[in-house]
Structures are given as structure tokens and as C-alpha cells.
Amino acid sequence: NAGVTQTPKFRVLKTGQSMTLLCAQDMNHEYMYWYRQDPGMGLRLIHYSVGEGTTAKGEVPDGYNVSRLKKQNFLLGLESAAPSQTSVYFCASSFEGGPYEQYFGPGTRLTVT
Amino acid sequence: GNSVTQMEGPVTLSEEAFLTINCTYTATGYPSLFWYVQYPGEGLQLLLKATKADDKGSNKGFEATYRKETTSFHLEKGSVQVSDSAVYFCALSDWNAGKSTFGDGTTLTVKP
Numbered sequence: 001n002a003g004v005t006q007t008p009k010f011r012v013l014k015t016g017q018s019m020t021l022l023c024a025q026d027m028n029h030e031y032m033y034w035y036r037q038d039p040g041m042g043l044r045l046i047h048y049s050v051g052e053g054t055t056a057k058g059e060v061p062d063g064y065n066v067s068r069l070k071k072q073n074f075l076l077g078l079e080s081a082a083p084s085q086t087s088v089y090f091c092a093s094s095f096e097g098g099p100y101e102q103y104f105g106p107g108t109r110l111t112v113t
Numbered sequence: 114g115n116s117v118t119q120m121e122g123p124v125t126l127s128e129e130a131f132l133t134i135n136c137t138y139t140a141t142g143y144p145s146l147f148w149y150v151q152y153p154g155e156g157l158q159l160l161l162k163a164t165k166a167d168d169k170g171s172n173k174g175f176e177a178t179y180r181k182e183t184t185s186f187h188l189e190k191g192s193v194q195v196s197d198s199a200v201y202f203c204a205l206s207d208w209n210a211g212k213s214t215f216g217d218g219t220t221l222t223v224k225p
Contacts, residue, residue: 004156031211042202042217043157050211058212090156099145099164100206102213104156 002026004105006091012111013081021076021108023091030096032074034066036087049074081112115140119203119216126223132190134219136203144205146179146186151200193223
């Protein structure tokens with residue numbers, strides 16, 4: 001069991017460039033989440049999904065899009081990167097039906113210059 | 114909305130000292146409560162959980178009790194080790210929406 005994996009681990013973008021972060025889980029979890037972690041601000045939810053083909057906005061969705069075409073994958077897209085999107089991005093997943101303990105990936109460190 | 118407030122850090126302790134990290138929450142309904150730990154360069158991992166009032170979660174010498182009357186879930190360990198140095202996050206989950214709310218994290222450093 002690989003658990004939750006994230007690709008890539010590191011990335012540097014120039015302002016205005018686009019990219020997609022990939023999250024994959026092999027635990028057959030229904031729910032998946034994307035967070036960003038910034039110093040002193042804890043974890044903030046960007047988008048989440050409660051099942052294949054569904055997505056919903058979290059606390060800080062602006063500037064990001066997501067897709068959940070397959071149950072095991074959850075993609076996070078940045079269409080036009082901005083320096084304010086410099087952060088560490090974490091993907092997580094959980095079983096349906098509670099208590100919703102989350103399993104996290106190792107993170108992607110993104111720098112936008 | 115839901116919120117989680119954690120004791121501000123950083124916290125620095127000597128090895129074998131007693132640890133308490135305070136956590137209080139605001140939520141509607143009856144959330145589940147969690148402590149997660151994040152080691153340097155890694156993602157968060159579940160440390161312990163409690164799903165109803167008066168439940169005690171425990172793992173690796175850490176424990177926390179779900180106190181509904183004080184809306185608290187304080188993390189304790191009787192004797193910390195250098196290997197416990199990490200960032201600790203308190204969190205609650207909303208059964209209706211399947212989402213979690215995290216505190217800002219408390220950095221613990223344990224010195225030999």
C-alpha cells in the first residue's frame with residue numbers, strides 16, 4: 001500500500017505559468033481534499049471531493065481548479081500562477097461515513113517567482 | 114462556523130518533561146476530534162482521535178480526552194523524547210460535510 005502519493009515533490013513556476021498537481025490514493029477512499037500550508041496559518045482547505053465526478057469549494061478556492069475523473073485521483077490545477085500561491089500543498093483522503101480521519105500525502109513544495 | 118484554537122508555540126522542553134498542548138474548539142453538533150503530528154519535511158499523520166464526549170484517545174504515550182463541557186481536547190504526554198519534536202495539529206471533523214477544520218499547529222522542540 002502506497003497510501004497517498006503526490007506528484008511532483010517540488011516545482012518552481014514563473015508568474016502566469018500553469019501546472020497540475022496530481023494526487024493518487026490506493027485505499028479506495030471516497031473523499032479527497034487539497035490543502036495549502038503557509039507559515040503561521042495552519043492548513044487551509046482549497047477544494048474537496050466527496051466522490052468520483054464531484055468537487056466542492058473549500059476555504060480558499062480562488063485561482064485553483066480541481067477534477068476527480070477517477071476515484072483514486074484528484075488533480076489540482078493552477079491556470080495562471082501568482083507569487084501568492086507559493087506554498088506547500090497537501091492532498092488527503094478519508095473514508096465515507098465518518099469520523100473522517102484523514103490520510104495525507106507527503107506534500108508538494110511550489111514556488112512562484 | 115467551526116473553529117479550532119491551539120496553544121501558541123513554539124514550545125521547548127527538556128527530555129522527560131511533561132507536555133501539555135491546549136486545544137479548544139467551536140462546533141455545531143457533535144464533531145470528532147483529532148490530533149495530527151507533522152515531522153519535518155513530511156505530511157501530517159494521525160496521532161490519536163476521539164469520536165464522542167468523554168472518550169480518551171491514546172497512542173505512543175500521548176493522550177487526549179474529549180471534554181464537551183469545556184469544548185477542549187488537550188494533548189498530554191508524561192515524558193517527552195527528542196524524537197517527539199514535531200508540529201502538532203488539533204482538528205475536528207464535521208460529520209455532515211465530511212470536512213475537517215485544523216488549528217494553526219504548535220511546534221514542539223525537545224532538547225536532550
